Amino acid sequence: MRGVTARGYGVAVAAIALLTIGFQFGYPDLAVLGVAAVLAAGTAVVFALWRPTLKVDRLADPDRVARGDPATMRLTVHNASRFRAASLVAVDRCGRREVPVPLLRLRPGKDTTETYPVPTERRGVVPIGPLLVRRSDPLGLIELSRGYGGTTTVWVHPRIHLLRAVPAGMARSLDGRIDKVPHGTITFDSLREYVVGDELRRVHWRSSAKVGELMVREQLDTSEPTIVVLLDDRKQAHPDPETFETACEAAASIIAAAVREDLPIGLHLVSADRTGPYLDVLTEVALGTGELTPKVRHLRTQRLGDTLVFLTGPGGRGDLGEVGALRGPYPVVIAGLFGDRDAAPVTAGNGMIVIEAEDGIEFAAAWDGVRGW
Structure with missing residues (x-):
């Protein structure tokens, strides 16, 4: 919400000066100009402060979508005023951009519907709304913006790649x-x-x-085989943020495969675990700081499953040995290393399986090619 513009401040100062000089020194022409400036300012205030009565409904279809898949926002604006038609300039906030919504001659009791695509090129939560209605007087002295309607969010999940093979788990x-x-x-x-x-x-x-x-x-x-996914969300592990996006896609693909096979699965982050649906957690998570050693110690003492999957970037190559040491409490340990194919091949000991991939598609192919879980 802005307010008085620079032009408006100029007119106000000029009005005061003209009225003072006109009345104090007997210049009626200047006094008339001062009165005109005051009338212009008063008219601008009345014009800008008029607030239309609008009802806004919005519907995201769908509200949860995989990265790159289409999603649309359907916005319906209803003019609840009884007498006046609305001719306004409105924009709807959609993430970091603004979408123009034409409200020209919207008669009382009528509504208009606008549909526009939601950007899904990046993983994350896209906040949408409120609808901003901007009003300005003809002289541009005052400009006001008001929000109408609530807000909603569209969850852009990581891409899910089909994994045909799922660890069967191991029980003693x-x-x-x-x-x-x-x-x-x-x-x-x-x-x-x-x-x-x-x-x-x-x-x-x-x-x-x-x-x-x-x-x-x-x-x-026998206890149900449980897959434990440990996602490395440390900045030091992902010098290039794109490798973290690939790691999120791999985690989402493993979760989807486990759900399809009705296998228990747990998702853990190196920095701090979060609650909520796993795909929503993967949508919200961002690179941060954290220590791997305390998380490894927790996984060792708790033994949360029997198949451990560690997903990291180039900066986590040196930590594969520490994670591979969990081969005792976890009969199967798998590491996904992303974005580091130019380095020397990993020779992991302790029977840990290492998958090196550049993107989610390559990871899915390598995952299905693993033999002897």
């Missing part, structure tokens, strides 16, 4: 072996002698015939 059996299981479920573990109260449907009749007494299947409820 009671005797210490590590067995791959597709899902958390009831699975066979061993046989034991029948005890009064056991269900007959659990009797293993073939083994019972060989042993000569009833043998019962002992079953084990």
Whole structure:
């Protein structure tokens, strides 16, 4: 909201000077000019302060979209005034740009609808609104801007690339072996002698015939395989912000694949974990500062899953050894290294799988090519 323009201040000063000189020294012509300046200023105030009665409704379609996909904003402006038509200059704020909305001769009780595309070239939250109505008097002495309607947001998620392969996870059996299981479920573990109260449907009749007494299947409820994604959001890990965008796309693709396969998954950031839907978290996250060592220590002590995926940039190459040391509590450790293909190939120890890629498409192809999760 602006106010009195430079021209308006000039007219006000001139009015005071003309009236003072005209009345004090007896110059009626100057006094007349001073009165005219005062009338012009008063008329400008009345003209600019008139506030139209507008109702604004907006609808984002869709309000959550992948980066690069189309999204539109439908804006409806209704003139709720009873007598006066509205001919105004209005703009709708859409992120960092302003979209002109024509409101020419909008009659009382009528409405107009404007549809425009929402920029989705960059990942992030795009704030939209309010509708700014700018009014100025014909002489340009006063200019006012007022906001109408509420605001809304469009969430531009990272691109999701199809991952056909998903780590099945690994669960430990009671005797210490590590067995791959597709899902958390009831699975066979061993046989034991029948005890009064056991269900007959659990009797293993073939083994019972060989042993000569009833043998019962002992079953084990294996824990569901859980994927833990650790996204490196440190500035030092991503000298080029585009590598961080690729890391976000990789994280979103892994999350989408896990959801498709109905596998539990957790998303963690090096700087600080955030709550909310994972794709929304990936939309809001930005590069910052943080320490990797405390996060690695937390993952080691808590053991949040059995498959750990570490996504980082060129600056995180030197940290692969520290993350690879989690191979003990996490049977499968995968590292995604983005934007550093010109450097020497990574030779990670401890059985850690390292995927080097330049973009999300290359990462998806390399991910599906991994054998022996």
